Every structure is written in structure tokens, then in C-alpha cells.
Amino acid sequence: MTTIAVIGLGTMGLGIAQTYAAAGFSVLATDAVVAARDSALTRLRDTLAPRVAAGKLSEADLGALIARITVVSGPEAMAAADLTIEAVVEKIEVKRALFAALEAVVAPDAVLATNTSSLSVAAMTEGLAHPERMLGLHFFNPAPVMKLVELVAQPATSEAALARARRLTETAGKTVIACPDRPGFIVNRCARPFYGEALAMLEEGRSASEIDAAMLAAGYRLGPFALIDLIGADINLAATEGLAAAMGNHPRYHVFEALRRQVASGDLGRKTGRGFLHPDRPGPAPADAGAITARIEAALVNEAAWLLSEGGTTREGIDTALKLGLNFPRGPFEVGGTPRATLAALAAAAPPHLRGRYDPAPGLESL
Ligand code: NAI
Numbered sequence: 001m002t003t004i005a006v007i008g009l010g011t012m013g014l015g016i017a018q019t020y021a022a023a024g025f026s027v028l029a030t031d032a033v034v035a036a037r038d039s040a041l042t043r044l045r046d047t048l049a050p051r052v053a054a055g056k057l058s059e060a061d062l063g064a065l066i067a068r069i070t071v072v073s074g075p076e077a078m079a080a081a082d083l084t085i086e087a088v089v090e091k092i093e094v095k096r097a098l099f100a101a102l103e104a105v106v107a108p109d110a111v112l113a114t115n116t117s118s119l120s121v122a123a124m125t126e127g128l129a130h131p132e133r134m135l136g137l138h139f140f141n142p143a144p145v146m147k148l149v150e151l152v153a154q155p156a157t158s159e160a161a162l163a164r165a166r167r168l169t170e171t172a173g174k175t176v177i178a179c180p181d182r183p184g185f186i187v188n189r190c191a192r193p194f195y196g197e198a199l200a201m202l203e204e205g206r207s208a209s210e211i212d213a214a215m216l217a218a219g220y221r222l223g224p225f226a227l228i229d230l231i232g233a234d235i236n237l238a239a240t241e242g243l244a245a246a247m248g249n250h251p252r253y254h255v256f257e258a259l260r261r262q263v264a265s266g267d268l269g270r271k272t273g274r275g276f277l278h279p280d281r282p283g284p285a286p287a288d289a290g291a292i293t294a295r296i297e298a299a300l301v302n303e304a305a306w307l308l309s310e311g312g313t314t315r316e317g318i319d320t321a322l323k324l325g326l327n328f329p330r331g332p333f334e335v336g337g338t339p340r341a342t343l344a345a346l347a348a349a350a351p352p353h354l355r356g357r358y359d360p361a362p363g364l365e366s367l
Contacts, residue, residue: 005027005078005085006027027068028078029070045066087115103130114136118242120154122156125154132158135154136153146324147173148174149169152181180311182307190300198223208276209282213282233259316333319331
């Protein structure tokens with residue numbers, strides 16, 4: 001029997017535990033907070049109750065799923081784990097201490113995985129006796145629903161550890177995409193221009209409604225502003241600032257004032273009842289909708305090409321990740337057109353501090 005251990009039973013950890021339990025794995029789960037441990041299975045039952053009510057999950061299957069999860073006191077009770085996944089607070093010292101505790105009890109070939117969104121996976125190996133079994137398994141929220149998992153290798157990760165993490169996670173129904181241990185991995189990094197170019201155009205005088213309408217007309221399920229409103233402008237700002245800092249404040253990750261002002265206004269999106277657009281819907285697409293789309297997509301293609309040039313992933317991997325992670329209708333390498341010409345025109349029109357945003361990635365010529 002393969003055993004998966006999940007540490008941290010908040011939003012992500014409980015969803016990850018559910019994901020593997022639903023696939024038939026035996027799951028050991030824990031949290032540092034007693035109340036989180038005690039309430040975990042009740043919370044899971046409550047989450048799944050609507051599916052039972054809708055006839056999509058039988059009471060028997062729900063009972064069997066929950067019975068496969070054992071809540072334990074802490075990492076010391078996780079010796080049986082073949083794969084451990086942490087989803088605790090996003091603090092490197094906390095995660096390092098946890099992996100040290102896990103390493104003391106699990107088998108030598110047990111895989112240690114982190115669900116971090118923004119920390120370096122390599123940095124988490126510090127102090128480990130077996131850094132070759134440390135990797136990232138980055139799930140998306142809500143974990144049981146979102147198909148994509150980014151599989152992050154750090155320089156010491158072994159092929160055996162990667163293969164085991166991939167196999168178990170694919171068995172749990174996920175699409176696993178390999179990606180390098182770079183800030184933002186694939187999705188959180190390649191998404192930046194989707195918001196960034198929209199915010200640039202907003203600062204240039206276009207309306208959020210026009211920009212979103214243009215992207216909807218091009219097949220996107222949500223425009224950039226509707227997506228910020230859904231996620232929360234504060235969360236988007238934190239992610240943008242984090243990536244900007246991690247990438248040496250390169251202009252491709254510029255933090256636009258329009259986003260800072262929105263956060264300062266307190267209108268963060270759906271959760272506060274008002275955002276860039278919310279509760280309104282975008283109006284009709286403007287006459288030059290094609291130019292808006294071409295600009296955003298050229299920047300998306302360029303960011304994807306920069307990431308590709310850094311190694312550790314593939315065109316197909318990036319395309320799949322953005323389609324599954326952000327619901328994009330096409331991946332950046334499926335866009336076509338002439339991104340280089342669009343980028344050159346954008347660079348010529350940009351203020352000096354933003355000109356470097358549009359430097360073409362190596363290899364863009366051949367796309
Ligand atoms: P959360 O705050 O909902 O849950 C974290 C849980 O970890 C809490 O129940 C807390 O009591 C527990 N915890 C903290 N320190 C612990 C320790 N030393 N040992 C055991 N349990 C401990 O956080 P959330 O949103 O679930 O995030 C967890 C991790 O997943 C973070 O690294 C985050 O960056 C990452 N992540 C979050 C996503 C999201 O959309 N919320 C998406 C993908 C990754």
C-alpha cells in the first residue's frame with residue numbers, strides 16, 4: 001500500500017489530502033494546530049456534502065475516501081510515507097525544520113515535496129542528508145479540481161524521486177508538468193504579462209472594460225481585470241512584487257502604480273464587493289480589440305520564450321500549464337502572428353524605464 005503524507009491542513013493541504021485519498025491512496029495528515037487536526041475530516045466532509053447532495057458522490061464513496069485519511073499527531077508519526085507533501089505556512093525556516101523532522105523518520109527513498117508557490121526549492125534542501133529526494137509539487141487552488149501540478153526539480157533532485165512523484169500524482173488524476181526551480185515556476189511567472197500589459201494600457205488611458213472585452217472576444221474566459229478581481233488585487237500585487245524582487249526588478253515584472261492604487265483604495269475585487277470591474281461586466285469590444293489582444297499575447301509569448309531559454313521545460317509543457325492553470329484558450333506557443341514586430345513597436349512607444357520589458361527572448365525569431 002502506497003502512503004502519502006500531507007503536512008499542513010489549511011486550504012491547500014486538505015485539498016491535496018483529498019486528491020490522493022480519492023485515488024485510493026492511504027493518506028497520513030497532520031497540522032501543527034490541534035484545532036486544524038481535529039476539524040480536518042469534518043471540514044472535508046462539509047466540502048464534499050454538496051457533491052453527495054447532487055448525486056455526484058455516494059455516501060459510501062465519501063465514507064471510504066475519508067476512511068483512507070488518518071490524522072496523526074505530527075511528522076514523527078509519518079514513518080510509513082512514500083511521498084510527503086508539505087503545505088504549511090510560506091516560510092523557509094518553518095519548511096526546513098519540517099523536512100529535517102520528516103527526514104529523521106521516513107525511509108531513505110521516500111520523496112520530500114513542497115507545495116511552495118514562491119520559495120526556492122533548492123533553498124529548502126539546506127541541512128538535508130538526502131537532498132536528491134527533495135522536489136516541488138505545486139498544486140493549484142482548489143487542489144482537487146485543478147488538473148495541473150508543476151513538478152519542480154532542483155539541481156540535486158534524482159530521476160527516481162521525480163519519477164515516483166510524477167507517477168503517484170498522475171495516478172491521482174493530475175497532469176504533471178516538469179518545470180525549473182525558477183521564481184514563479186511556469187504559471188505564476190508566465191501569467192505576469194497578462195496582467196502587466198493590461199495595467200500598462202489602463203495607465204495609458206484605456207478602460208478595464210475595453211481591455212477585458214478585447215480578450216473575451218479573442219477567446220479568453222476571463223479578461224485580465226476580471227481575473228485580478230477574482231483572485232484579489234492584494235494577492236495579485238503580492239505575487240507581482242514577489243516575482244519582481246526575485247527577478248532583480250527587471251522591467252518585465254514592473255509593478256504598475258494602477259495596481260498599487262487599486263489595493264490602497266481597498267476595492268480588492270469580489271471579496272470586497274468591488275474591484276477594477278467587479279461587479280460590472282465588460283462592455284462591447286472596442287474597434288481596435290485586435291491590437292489589445294496582439295499586445296498582451298506578444299508579451300505572453302515573449303515571457304514564455306524567456307523561460308524556455310532558461311531550460312528545464314518545453315514549449316508543450318508551458319502551453320499545457322497555461323491552458324490548465326489559467327484556463328487560457330491557447331498556450332503562448334500556439335498564438336502565432338508576429339510577436340517580434342509587435343514587441344519592437346511597443347519598445348519604441350514605451351517610456352525609457354519600461355523599454356526593457358519588450359526585449360525579445362533568445363529564440364523568439366524562430367517562433
Ligand atoms: P493555509 O494558511 O490555509 O494553511 C497552512 C496550514 O499549515 C495551517 O493549517 C497551519 O496551521 C499549518 N502549519 C503552519 N506551520 C506548520 C508546521 N510547522 N507544521 C504543520 N502545520 C503547520 O495556507 P495555504 O493557502 O494552504 O498554503 C500552504 C502552502 O501552499 C504555502 O506554501 C503556499 O504558498 C502554498 N500554495 C498556496 C496556494 C493557494 O492558492 N492558497 C496555491 C499553491 C500553493
